[in-house]
Amino acid sequence: MTYNTGCVDAQEISTESAPFETFGNKVLLPSQQSYLWDILADLLPKTLNIKESIKNPTITFFPNILFQSTIPECDKDKEMTILDIAAGSGLISLSGSRQYPNAKFISSDFSDRLVSLSNKLAQELSLPNISSLVMDGQNLDHFLDSSVDYVYSINGLNYFPNQLQSLMEMKRVLKPNGKVAIGVPCPDNFSGSVLKEATKQLLGDSFKESSQVSSSLSNPEVFELLLKQSGFQNIEIKKHFQWLDFGCSLNPIYSDHLSVVPMEKKHLFDQVLVNEIIKSDLKMEADGKFRIKASFYVATACK
Numbered sequence: 001m002t003y004n005t006g007c008v009d010a011q012e013i014s015t016e017s018a019p020f021e022t023f024g025n026k027v028l029l030p031s032q033q034s035y036l037w038d039i040l041a042d043l044l045p046k047t048l049n050i051k052e053s054i055k056n057p058t059i060t061f062f063p064n065i066l067f068q069s070t071i072p073e074c075d076k077d078k079e080m081t082i083l084d085i086a087a088g089s090g091l092i093s094l095s096g097s098r099q100y101p102n103a104k105f106i107s108s109d110f111s112d113r114l115v116s117l118s119n120k121l122a123q124e125l126s127l128p129n130i131s132s133l134v135m136d137g138q139n140l141d142h143f144l145d146s147s148v149d150y151v152y153s154i155n156g157l158n159y160f161p162n163q164l165q166s167l168m169e170m171k172r173v174l175k176p177n178g179k180v181a182i183g184v185p186c187p188d189n190f191s192g193s194v195l196k197e198a199t200k201q202l203l204g205d206s207f208k209e210s211s212q213v214s215s216s217l218s219n220p221e222v223f224e225l226l227l228k229q230s231g232f233q234n235i236e237i238k239k240h241f242q243w244l245d246f247g248c249s250l251n252p253i254y255s256d257h258l259s260v261v262p263m264e265k266k267h268l269f270d271q272v273l274v275n276e277i278i279k280s281d282l283k284m285e286a287d288g289k290f291r292i293k294a295s296f297y298v299a300t301a302c303k
């Protein structure tokens, strides 16, 4: 079986777009470049009360699934090292540090502004057992072989140009019997599916699945094969979903989709997207808020 490496050919990108970095003979989409996630680091605190939201069970739902599916209840107070890759604002470490007070959490991301945000939040919340690190998730040179108990990542690996190398690195740094838990969006995850439908409408027959890096691991067979190729054992992949409050924010995933739309149609994108959102199963609740479905495959595996 072949899999989408999460990179696109240069001709798939609208030529008028900003210059793109390359990976081998492929170009990297916006979501694969750190400076665009830096912008999100500035937007996030304006649109979300992060300190409040890390206590909110709808936000901590996915991190908790990673913890519960890997750490035995009897190890709650054990000393352990936990590495979060592509951690963004550090949600896993921020919510985990309260539940596992003797664990040492390392929150890493390739966006230095997101790493600074994670550091700032850990300080403001007086959480002593977190450190943050700027690191490309494909190269874990900062870590010795067999030095980490658990490796986690939510909604990050799917963007990496070299997913196999990243998984092999995760396996290298894990202690014998160490565990990994990785979440990736499902095809029916709200934001990915409406963005994809809008892009399809504007591109018609020239639409290519491979330009959707956010959903590059949305096929569980492909995901499992990649974990096997990296040497992981006892692989289990389960689907989980959660209704989340709908907040519209521009981010690099939006930019990925817009980048493959030709210049003469770019101005139509937002309207087509809004039409797709209206057609979707967006639900208004009694409190007047809209809820969207966030659905993820979570894979767990052992070294």
Ligand SMILES: C[S@@+](CC[C@H](N)C(=O)[O-])C[C@H]1O[C@@H](n2cnc3c(N)ncnc32)[C@H](O)[C@@H]1O
Binding pocket: 031, 032, 033, 034, 037, 085, 086, 087, 088, 089, 090, 091, 108, 109, 110, 111, 114, 135, 136, 137, 138, 153, 154, 155, 156, 159, 160, 161
């Ligand atoms: C959708 S966000 C998810 C953030 C976080 N895991 C969460 O669930 O809130 C994707 C994250 O992947 C990071 N990322 C993308 N490519 C990366 C790479 N090659 N190495 C490290 N981080 C990367 C981005 O900076 C961004 O923070």
